[in-house]
Structures are given as structure tokens and as C-alpha cells.
Amino acid sequence: MLFALQHRGQESAGIVWTEGGAHKVDRRLGMVSGAADAWLSGTAASTGGIGHVRYSTAGGGGIRNAQPLAVECSKGSVALAHNGNISNSAALRAALTREGAIFQSSSDSELILHLISRSRARGIEAILRDALAPLEGAYSLCMLWGDTLAAVRDPWGFRPLHIAEKDGVRYVASETCALHALGPSISQREILPGEVVLVDEDGERSFFLPPAPRRARCVFELIYFARPDSRVFGESVHAARERFGEALAERDDVEADLVVPVPDSGNLAALGYARRAGIPFEFGITRNHYAGRSFILPTRAEREFAVRMKLHPVPEIVGGRRVVLVDDSLVRGTTSRLIVGLLKEAGAREVHLRLSAPELTGPCGYGIDIPDRSELISNRMNPGQIARHVGADTVRFLTTDLLKSRLAEPSEYCYACFDGDYPCPIRNGEGKDATCP
Amino acid sequence: MLFALQHRGQESAGIVWTEGGAHKVDRRLGMVSGAADAWLSGTAASTGGIGHVRYSTAGGGGIRNAQPLAVECSKGSVALAHNGNISNSAALRAALTREGAIFQSSSDSELILHLISRSRARGIEAILRDALAPLEGAYSLCMLWGDTLAAVRDPWGFRPLHIAEKDGVRYVASETCALHALGPSISQREILPGEVVLVDEDGERSFFLPPAPRRARCVFELIYFARPDSRVFGESVHAARERFGEALAERDDVEADLVVPVPDSGNLAALGYARRAGIPFEFGITRNHYAGRSFILPTRAEREFAVRMKLHPVPEIVGGRRVVLVDDSLVRGTTSRLIVGLLKEAGAREVHLRLSAPELTGPCGYGIDIPDRSELISNRMNPGQIARHVGADTVRFLTTDLLKSRLAEPSEYCYACFDGDYPCPIRNGEGKDATCP
């Protein structure tokens, strides 16, 4: 399952499992494949386990911040895997520190364990109600609590979380693609915003945390983050991306010969765009899948070289043609500038850059790694200026209205990185720009 | 350049370069990225070098067989990188051995160096004419001969070879994609069958080996092996694959809702097929690019698991639909059977498997790794039987005639693995099945 979720984090991978009545921990820097042989060779019987792949947002990386966290405390052995960011973590951390708590990581996940340990309540349900009450922001949690598995989705519903059952065993994962890995005969459902699922020897039971003022599913999961074969928030990611591409074409009147995706991030939106616009879809750029984070390339010239090693326009396809280039979103514009340059170099007559997301204007604060405002190109330039900057003939973004028009329940989503309407104030002390205006 | 050719061999990578008047060698198991940091950190001045990525065909793998080979001999320091297989290697090796030659590898490339060393001729041109005369089969060679670079393409022209010039420096590579890596302002041309190019301080000069009875470009380079953004044999690989897909659709009358490629091998043929057949193209299968040769999965059940980890049908796309599944070729049928199963499991109503190559019936012998006859499914079953075996509703192959109809110069190609017409007898002693009937 972790392997199927590798796209959600490549910096570290870890598991905690029960063995002989205790929790065992194995956390490593690097990807799941680097650890899997060791993990799969274990033969001890285990009643349950949790795992995590981490991708460090502002809180910092390193083995120190690898998850799952595992502690001994007043509630016994408790391990935690956390997806999302707590938006009021700075205040909570300060309060806990004043009371004598010590923090061994710089991640906001550790404070959840402190809240649990300090709770005076009795019984898992009461303790979780008590401990999670002060939290604001995004937290999809998997916890191993002695032998009990606890899965929690925050009341806003920022990040997806699913549960499945097969042959009497329960499986919890962020995306359904991880559950597909278990094979065909599996029944699954979304864990709902605010729902807490407890799984133990007696089976599965649920209760709900108090509701949040609003729902705030992360629309970026659909645009970019989740894997296309997953369903998240009740939507097919694949189908949603095609619809975003269609919407992008709907108000576009550019004349062009080809629609070419940036591989593989723009594949599905490009296909939707091409279909709606009636322009042929073409694989005009080849991607070298052997390219990874292999080379140490510090300077700008070498970063350009890295893109050149990975993406290869096909001159016979794009030469002399007017190309609509489709990608999912535009952050700093650096890579797009390189790709547009490669296309022109390969002979493209015109390049029209189209993005299947609106203009990014703010950081996330709930778990998506978006750079500071000052680095976001859409904070500094309008589309015409961006076109000149990246060397494209035109640049167009999907509008927020069109994006919403392609969602079944548009009011349930968070669009804060596009429109600045943050569901929870961002006060997590992670970077100058993180305070919500 | 080696990095751009990684798809041609992942088992070992090596370079030989001149430094301080001598040849330096660095060969390693594994991919280019594992060696590149060390290679790029070298700072010594060098007048030239050659490199190789190896993918072990029947001759055997290991560091022992990694290339380039580098020797000291009567002709001084000579290093060799060889692409292809010598089809009369067994006889040549036996003759050399009788005369006292010793072999330190099991590859057929080493015998070329012995022939060079034993030649009584004087001057590189005369020595190469003399030494290469007894060779039959495929040999695109890059040699570093003291300070001189020699590039050779066998008279049959089995494997591609190209040369480019930029800022007074010459570059030789199997595929043009490696030359694109050098940047835009580069002029390049194919090295012709039988051509030998020598590059030294005085520039570049050419001569030709005696012609072969026929030309024999490997059609599998276009179908499967070369990278889509390359030109080989004067053809755009990308365009050729689309044309093979179109040809496949031309005589097909299947009724279907979607055309889905096996990612990424079937992408271009599927696009051509979809366009010609008027059926929508869809990315119905997601590929997990993090899947590599990560896991040690010895048993059959676990190999099935490996495919399940890598390829993910999208239920929302294929569910209830009649799917044309396009791949480039069918070897043993094992993987196709798993993919068809995954599609049906995801709800596909019908699956029609289409291959953009004819039925494989024999080994190659000139450098493509095709298993023994007995393992090739088309030697044991007709398309109807194959369909039942892999679980598809129908299976169709491109015919050799249609394949030829999409090539500019069809008579210049080798189709031996499809039609058994071997341009050179296969007598290289590599496996029971290798002798040509």
C-alpha cells in the first residue's frame, strides 16, 4: 500500500507494527523500494501496523521528522502517521512547551501525541475527543494504539482518507489506489470529515468529532496531487482532470495544430482539451523515465541541463506546428520556460501554454508544498507578462469559476491557494509568508 | 549522451577516456546515474572518450562483460564499445583460441579486439579492413585507438549509428536522441552501412568496408527499441510507431468504445490506431513510475503482484466499456495476460488486444534479446488460442506486409524474428535455439 502512495512523499518511509505485544519501528530516508526488501523479509506475526511516506513541507525534513512517530506515554504505546498540516501548531506547541513538554522533531505531528498523552480523559474515544479538540487545519491520521487501529479525518475534510475490508482485515489509506493494490474483491468507502474509526479484535466502530464551520476538501488533490486511478472526495481523479482540460478549452479560441501535454502531469487535461477543442492530441514531448534525482546539479545552467535530460520534444511532430502545451499548474515558471524553449528549439511555430488550474497566489498551510507568495509567478505577472517571460505566444489559466463548474459539490472544497479564502487561519509559524492576510 | 541511451541497456555502464597520454577505464554494474556523479567530478583534460550501456543478451552479464573493453596490444591502447551481436562468433572464437588467444569475457565483442591485435596490416584503415573482414552480423562500433576515434557500422547496417559535430568536436551515438542532449546548434548525419569514420586531430575522414549481400536494418528498433524522439534509419521513430498503429486499425473492424495503450510501450501505436479507427483514445491504465526492479519477487504469484504494483486500470474509464488494448509486441504473453485480467477486474466489458508488430517466431541473433523459440507464444498458438490464453475477446497482430507498407524503404530491413529470413546465419553458439534453420 505504501508503494502505491509513493507519489505522496519520497523523502522518507516508515512503518510501525505490533510484534510480541510491543510496537516495532523502522523509518528510513528514501523511497519505499529501498526499505521494502527488509520489511517484506520479516516473518514475525503481527496484529496490525501503520505506515507513512513523507514529503517535507516547511516543517523540515531529515530522519528526525520521518514518520510514523512512536512513543511510550500515559496511554501506553502509541504510534502516529499524519497527513496534512496543523494550522495553529505554533500556538499549541508554545502552550505545551510551557507545560514542560519536550519536542524531538520539528514537525507539527508530534504535538498531537502530546495532547493525547496529557489528556485526563479515560477510554480511546473520550481521549481522542479531548485531545483533538484544539486542533485546526488538516489531519488525516492513522494511529496504532496498543493493538487498536484508529483512523481520523479532520472535520474540515481537507485530505482524503479511505477504509476497506477484505477477508476480515481492515485497511486504511489516503487514496483508493492503495486499496486497489490489495486485489479485486475489496469493499471500500470514504472516511467522512470528522469521522473517527476504531478497529480492534471486536471489529470496526465509528464516532464523529464536532463539525467544522465548513467543509474544505483540497481541490489540488484533484488537479495535481492524487494518482489518476484513485477516487478522492467521491470523484474519479482521472475523469476530473479530463473535465478540467475540457473546461480550459471551452473559452479558448486559439488556432493550433496540436495539443501536447507536459508528460505526464498534463496528460489528462491535454486529452480533455484536445477532445473539446477538436485539435489532434499528440505525444510531442518524450519523457526519459530513467531521469531521477540522479545528478547533483547545483547551478542554473545545470538545472537547465537536467530538464534537457528528462524532456525531449519530437522535432518531426512539433516542427513547423502551432502547439497548445498543457500542464496542470504554474508555480515559479522556471520549468515551463525551459520546456517552451525546447519546443521552439525543436521547430514549433507557436506555443500556447494552457494550465488546468487557476493562478496560484498563496501558500497552502494544509499540507501541499507551495512556495512563498514572493516566488509565485502569478503574484508578479499577468498572463501576458508570463507569456513573454516563458517565451510562449499566449498563456491562459483555468478560471476558478470554470474549475468549480466541473465539480459535483463545489462548495465543499478549499480554493485558498487561488482565491485567498483560508478555511482556518494559518498560524503555524512555518515561514514569514504563512500568516493568512 | 549515455544517459540519453539508458533505455538501450541498464545492466552496466562504462567509459574509457584519454588522460595524460593513456586510456582510463571506469565500468560499473548498474545504471548511468549511479556512476555519473563520479564521472562528472573528474577534472583532468581529455582529448576523447567512448562509453557504453550494456544489456546482457545470451552472452552473459556481470562486470566481466561490461564495456567498453580496453586493452593493450600490438596496436597500442585500444578500447571498444560494441552494439550488436556477431553471428559467426563461435567459429571465430574457436579459431582464435586455437592460435593461443585468451578470452576474459564471454561476450562476442572481445574477439574483435583479438582480430585487430593479430592483424599484420599497417595503418588503422588497413588494419580495420583486415580485422573486420571475417565478421558476420551486427556491429556498430566506437573505438578509441590511442587518440583516434573510430566509428564503424557493419555493411548490413543492422544497428543505427550517427555522428554529429559541434564547435569542432565530433560526437557519435546509436540514436539521435543522444545528440539532441548536446543542445540545438548541432549538425548530424547517419553513419552509413559499411562506413568507417576516423576522427583525429586532423578532423574526420571516412572509408567503406566491402558491401554486404543485402541491407538489414533492424525493424525492431522502430517498433520497440529506439526512443521515440530519435530518428533511426532516416525514420522518425515516433511517426513510424503512429503509422504502425494506423496500419493495425486499417484492416480491423472491431467495435469498441475506447483505445487504451499499455503505458508507455503502446502509447504511439494506440494514438495512431485511435485516430484511424475513429475510436476515442484514453489513458485507461495508469503507470506507477516509482515501480522499478525494486522488489525481489521470485515466485509467480509475486510477479503478478509486481505488475499490479506498476499498472493500474482506471475503473471509471474502462468500466462497462469495450476496450481496444494496444501494445507493441507479444513475446511470452505473461504480462499481457495479467493486464487483460486487471482490465476485466476493473470492469471492462470487452478487451481486444492489438499488437503493432507481427507474430514473433524466432530469436534475433543480431542484438535484440528475444527468448528461445520454445518460449514465444506465437510458436505455440494462433491468435484465437492466444486470446483464450490471455483472457482477451480477440487478439490481432500487424501483418508483415502492412508493416512494410509503412516503411520508406522496406527492402532495406531485417524481419528475421517474424519471417525467419536471417540475413546472416546464426552460428554464435549462444543457446540451443540460436542456430538458424
Added chain:
Amino acid sequence: MLFALQHRGQESAGIVWTEGGAHKVDRRLGMVSGAADAWLSGTAASTGGIGHVRYSTAGGGGIRNAQPLAVECSKGSVALAHNGNISNSAALRAALTREGAIFQSSSDSELILHLISRSRARGIEAILRDALAPLEGAYSLCMLWGDTLAAVRDPWGFRPLHIAEKDGVRYVASETCALHALGPSISQREILPGEVVLVDEDGERSFFLPPAPRRARCVFELIYFARPDSRVFGESVHAARERFGEALAERDDVEADLVVPVPDSGNLAALGYARRAGIPFEFGITRNHYAGRSFILPTRAEREFAVRMKLHPVPEIVGGRRVVLVDDSLVRGTTSRLIVGLLKEAGAREVHLRLSAPELTGPCGYGIDIPDRSELISNRMNPGQIARHVGADTVRFLTTDLLKSRLAEPSEYCYACFDGDYPCPIRNGEGKDATCP
């Protein structure tokens, strides 16, 4: 300095240093040499740092327990390196857990940080007085407290600790050998039992914790643990070991031809023995310094093989001779049995085993890794039985009285593992046998 202390712990190595106003941490499994290149390549300015080499006693190993520990807490950034074992850790840990503390390691060192974080006192001195008050047992500490270095030696004085100054910089280390590594012109002194030294921009100052009921320097540091070129507890380790060997000879009347040390643990005692007894000293056993923990040798037969790979009697020296074999102590008797066997096999006529320590009868509890009572051979056999068990002709131990007679201040030492007189009750919950009778 860590490298010079490698003999005190080979399982993990770590450092914490100040950089840009924060604490940086690097902890790794394995020895210092595996980390040193990375550590030495850092170039950032730092005002101070601490380091640790760990050897896991009963508390358990793994990266989780590697030190220094580094936390953020109410006292800011605090890092801790701990040598010794807290003998009342179980009770302290239980009390802290009841109050909501969470533990991320299984080592007893973590609780010291909790006590510091929870203290209501103000100022480092008051906080340390408050936080360390409940501790019993052995704790030589180096702490990095923001920019301040704090070095603490427990009031019993179990473990050694030294401080030196050179060019205005202070250095603290368990043994003087680490200070010698800094070069000749260094002045050093012992940190006294109960002394706390604080070093900051204003220089060095000291205060003392309340005195313990008695002093309890670990005599095993002199017998076995410390490096011979160190001074600990005001004694030259080298000279002490020679004196123990002399004492051993004093009451011995065995007739023998040679005195042979078990290399290198018995070298100095053997030399002292030989000199006192007037019997020639000989290197009768060669040690292969390439032998390390190289082989995975699980079974008993293979463990025997491992000793055979490492220790090699010289037949020409021991053949036909009566050998006094000297080692520092006898734990389980397993290795001694193998060595005596090898000597007999090499032709020794008689082997008389002599140990420069008394009979081990109990665990330590203050930081030396001695197995459970049930595994200690002296709890099950008298010297005569041991001789038969290991195949020696006779076996003799140094008596506690003779041991004391060779120490300048015998009443200042702990001999609990020999005589059962434990200075602090052992209640750290680490193993059944750990409770002091």
C-alpha cells in the same frame, strides 16, 4: 575526540552542534569512521557541540536510542549526551508518564530531559539542581543548552569525566585519551563527583550538587573499560593494570615456562604478572586485527570459527610449554574455553588461566554491560570446576582485597559486580535480574 573514545561504544555515533543560532543533529548507526568524513566536511561556523558513542546496555539499541538526544522544550534547545545508567529510572519514568510525558526512546537518558523541561526553577544552575535531584545512579553528562555547555558528574562519581582548555576553548571528555588527541599543550583536570561545569562566552564556572552518601568510582574502568593511555580517577589505567597483574602473581605459586596474554585485553596484566613471577613474558597468541564483526555467524560451531579466525597461538612458542594465560576477567567462560583449547591444540603442555579481576557475581546497573547473574560462570562454578569446564589445568582470580591493595583510594570505588554491595539500589526495570538483593 569521539574517535579516541570509540572503544566505549561502537553501535552508534552522533553529534549535536550550534549553527546559525540553532542545534543541528547527526546521529548514525555504526562507528565514528563511518560518519567522520561527512562531519569533517561541514564548514559552517559553530560555537560549540557535543558528541556521543553508544554501546547499548539493556535499554536497547537502534537508531532510536542513538545519542546525543536533542529536543525543544521550555528551556529552549537542549541536547544531551549521557554516560552511565540511572538506577531508579523505572520509577521516574512511570511518574513522568503519569503526568503526560511521552518517551520516544527506550533509554533512561530521555527522562533527564523531561525533568529539565518540567522544572519550575529559573536559570541553568537552579534548573539543574532541581532536575537532577531525583536521579540515582551513574550520569556523566554533556549538555548543549542553547549556546551553553554543561558538564555534570553524578555525586557518586561512578563514571570518569574530564575537562581541558586550549587556546581559550574548553573540551570535555570521559577519558583523558580524548584530550590527548588535541595535542600537547593542553591543561586538563578531572571534573569532581557532584560537580557541574558551565561553559559559555564568559568562560567556565562550577558548582556542586548535594553530596552522595558515598563515592563509587567504577573499578571496572581500570580493569577493562578505559583505554590504557588514559588517566581515570587520578590513576594511570596502564599502570593500574600492570599492578593488578603483579598482585595476581603475588599469591600464585604455579610453576610455568611462559606468561602469555590474551591479546590485547590481557597484555598489561600479563606483563605485570611475568615481572613479579619471574617467568618470561611471550606473545604466544597472535591476533588478526582484520577480524571484526565481519561475518554473520549464528551457530555455536561458527562462533568457534570466529575465535579461530581472530586468535592464533604460535606453536613454536607454546608447544611443549607450561603456559600462564592472563586475561582481564571471566564472564561466561565461552571464549576462554576456546582459547585454552587452541593453546592445547598448538601443543601447550599446561595452561593456567589467571584473571586480573575478582569473580564476577552480579550485574552492574551503572553502565557496564555485564550479563544476568544466571549467565555468569562464577555464580555456577568454583575455580576448580571452571578449570575443568574451560580445559585449563588451574584457574585463579585476583581477590577483592588484593585488588583494593593496588588502588590509591580503595574506599572511593564501587565493587558491586564482585561483592554485591550496590551503592544505589538497582530499580531500573531492565531485566529480571537487575533488582539488587
Added chain:
Amino acid sequence: MLFALQHRGQESAGIVWTEGGAHKVDRRLGMVSGAADAWLSGTAASTGGIGHVRYSTAGGGGIRNAQPLAVECSKGSVALAHNGNISNSAALRAALTREGAIFQSSSDSELILHLISRSRARGIEAILRDALAPLEGAYSLCMLWGDTLAAVRDPWGFRPLHIAEKDGVRYVASETCALHALGPSISQREILPGEVVLVDEDGERSFFLPPAPRRARCVFELIYFARPDSRVFGESVHAARERFGEALAERDDVEADLVVPVPDSGNLAALGYARRAGIPFEFGITRNHYAGRSFILPTRAEREFAVRMKLHPVPEIVGGRRVVLVDDSLVRGTTSRLIVGLLKEAGAREVHLRLSAPELTGPCGYGIDIPDRSELISNRMNPGQIARHVGADTVRFLTTDLLKSRLAEPSEYCYACFDGDYPCPIRNGEGKDATCP
């Protein structure tokens, strides 16, 4: 066995063994322990094998030169492990090259395989007589010739070679310490100069190569290279080194308080010296066995640091004393200078350096790695000058006459590096200084 011979070469280690009728090869850079787990985990049946540890003399290092060499040739599969240096290799290599031989390594061992492959003789015995006839210099060989093991010692007898038998299996090794590793009940003998032993299914048989003009056992094996628990050339290495130390004391009248060895190279000579001179032996310098080639220390200051990390004078022992410091030999004087400095720094009143070998004045050429003449301190300074250079009060060497007086058969040895009387002219082209005067 290889592990026991690790002191003879740490650069690379390799084995060749028979498996399924063919030779398998595994050669790796680094020490035996790095490869042993992989080697020991193999489970296939094998009828025989050979191994090698390499230490690169002038011929150059790298995986290219790792042994055993393994080739296919006119004599079938032949693998070779070679100890020693061929002194006429340059001429032989030139002649073979002229005839078309190719060389893939820069070691002189490869030419032995060419001579074997080119021989027109029939049968192993005749071929070996023919092929080895032109060789001059040092060659102890182990060959795997199909299923047959061939062990050869050159007629001069430069390097040691031994054979043993246990339970019907034959074992061949340079030193007897490798045979001891097989356990007690083993019978062994020296392979004689010029003897060739063949072992196959029918057992063991011997024949002799034509005798050399003289015998030339390498005296440096006894002084420094072989392991003390070995017998070589019929001598106990341990006993010989003690005798050299005694001889050194015999003509010495220095007044001193202590004899201190450079650990561990001077241990045995120091013991012999102390005994003969009636001065107490002391371990005045502690060696840190964790120090290895761990650090990358390029500059001179750092090299000094490396010695300081490894060797630690004990101030309590040497302080205020007059010390006789004993080592085996003096090459460049660099390390001795550092050690003498450390002793003085630790308070030694006088340091008298004594070497248990004569003054080194020339390179070896038969397999011991001695630097060029120009680097040998004894070519530039007399003992008085050396004393001033290294900071010692006096320096004395063993004389060649005294050295000879301690050998049973002094006329059978080579002393060329001391007296310039080379048994075979050195014409191997390895370095400017290598030609014998």
C-alpha cells in the same frame, strides 16, 4: 583461508571456483570481510577453487588488476592467482604483444596466461614446463585448470607456498597461518622451490622445473611481511623476529630504562631486544585498533593527525625515562619522526630508535612494495643524520651480517633491498628506479 592472509593484501579480494562444469568468478575491491557473506552464502557444489588478496605494487591497482584472473583459451578454462613479481615482464610482454596478444590488465600476471595459451605442448605438465621457462623472478602460483589445481613455486623460491591435506582435500596457501584456520588435525609441508604440484581426482603429484642458479627466499617475509604465527621457509616467523631483536641488542651498549615497541610491528623484536639487553619491556605506546583508513586526510598536517589518532604514548610509562624504541624497518622515516615526536611530547627523556632490519637501499622487484631509491631515507642519510632528522637521540640498524647469523640457512635468502645483490635482473618496466644497477 583468504581471511587469514588479509595482511598480504587489502586492496582487492577474489575467488574463482568450479560450478556446474564451468569457472565462476567473483572479484571485488576492498577486504575479504566485505565479500565473505556473499561468498559463504553460495550453496552450489564445487570441486575446487582458488582465491587471492591483492596489494598493488607498481603495476597498478583497481578492479582491472584484481585477481584471480580467469580466461578461456586453447587450454580450456584457466584461472590464476599470482604472488610475486616477474622481473623480466617488460620484455615478455613486448614479445607477446608483437605476436598479437592483448592485455586487459597492467599486472605482470596476465602474461603467464598468454604463455600457457600459446604453448604448443600437450598435457598440463609439458605445457607448464614450456610456458614457465621464460619467466624470471617471483611467482608462487595457484591455478585452476578446468578441474585440476596446479600450485607452482618459482625455482628461486622467492615467496613461500605450502600445501596441506585434511579429510582427502588439498589446501594450498602462501603461509601456514591460513592452513591453521582449517583446524588442528591437518598435515602440511612447504612446496619446494621449482616444485609444481598438481591435484585432481586421482590425488596429488609433483614435478620440478629446472633449478635456478641460486635460491632467493625473501628475508623481508621474516622481518615484516608474514604473520608471526606462520612458518615460512621452515622458520617460525615469531621466533625469527625475536632473534633479530636479540641480535640488535647484542652489539648495542645504549643505557636505557625501557624497551618500547612500535605496536604491533615492533613487538617481537622489542621483546627479544629487552630480554638480551636486560632492560624492561613495556607497552609504552597504545594503539587504537579502531583507526583504519577511515579518514580522507590529504595534507601533511592531517597525516600527522592520523598518526596521532592511532598511536598513543602512555605518559605515566615513558615520562622522564630513557626509551629504546624498536620497529622492524625504516623506509622514508616519516612515521618514525612522528612517533619519536609523540614520545618526547609525552615526556620521554631520551629516545633511541632501533630497527630490526638493515638499512633499505633499493627496491624489491619481486613483490614487496618498497618505494623508489630516492625516497629511501638510508640512501640520503647515515644513522647520525637520520637521528637528527627523526628527533631521536640515536638510531641503529641491524647489520646484514647479524641478520644472517640468525637464519638457519642464510645463503638461501635474497637480501637485494639491503645489499643490491639482485638474483634476477629487474627489467619489468615498473618505474624509473627499477632497473638493477
